[in-house]
Amino acid sequence: MVAVDEAPPPAAAKEKDRGAADPRLQGISDAIRVVPHFPKPGIMFNDITPLLLRPAVFKDAVDMFVERYRGMGIAAVAGIEARGFIFGPAIALAIGAKFIPLRKPKKLPGDVFSESYVLEYGTDCLEMHVGAIEPGDRAVVVDDLVATGGTLSAAIRLLG
Ligand SMILES: O=P(O)(O)OC[C@H]1O[C@H](OP(=O)(O)OP(=O)(O)O)[C@H](O)[C@@H]1O
Numbered sequence: 001m002v003a004v005d006e007a008p009p010p011a012a013a014k015e016k017d018r019g020a021a022d023p024r025l026q027g028i029s030d031a032i033r034v035v036p037h038f039p040k041p042g043i044m045f046n047d048i049t050p051l052l053l054r055p056a057v058f059k060d061a062v063d064m065f066v067e068r069y070r071g072m073g074i075a076a077v078a079g080i081e082a083r084g085f086i087f088g089p090a091i092a093l094a095i096g097a098k099f100i101p102l103r104k105p106k107k108l109p110g111d112v113f114s115e116s117y118v119l120e121y122g123t124d125c126l127e128m129h130v131g132a133i134e135p136g137d138r139a140v141v142v143d144d145l146v147a148t149g150g151t152l153s154a155a156i157r158l159l160g
């Protein structure tokens, strides 16, 4: 799971990073299934659906982001369609932020900003409603994984 913000971690978080890895990480990692050659030869597909079937592990994944971002003045959690919609809203509600869906093309009915990007297996585009993010809003982008980083870069450009 990934979440991106542009702020340095607070001192307390940096202190914690120097210690042992969070024990929840192993359970989260173990609950993600790697499927070789899906959906195309050569792609190692990271499938989060087994994690979603285990509520305690699903909660650990959400909690780790909530603990990281709570109290940091985050105004918006932007979730990337489709799998960022699974984790993003729970994180947004827990930290008291608005949720902004970053959608695939032609799904949003209002005026949109669009950003195209290149994927591991194709190209795509993300759209966001004009006015969803406001000047000065501090935002976190949530998705299930980063592969080439193209999707994440497009999301950051959209919010920028
Ligand atoms: O780092 P990248 O190379 O850009 O790839 C990562 C993106 O790919 C996957 O979504 P996908 O495009 O497969 O869409 P989906 O969630 O709608 O299936 C994943 O959920 C990320 O959004």
Ligand SMILES: Nc1ncnc2[nH]cnc12
Binding pocket: 043, 044, 045, 046, 047, 120, 145, 147
């Ligand atoms: N390796 C991967 N696993 C799951 N989703 C993906 N989207 C792009 N690359 C992926």
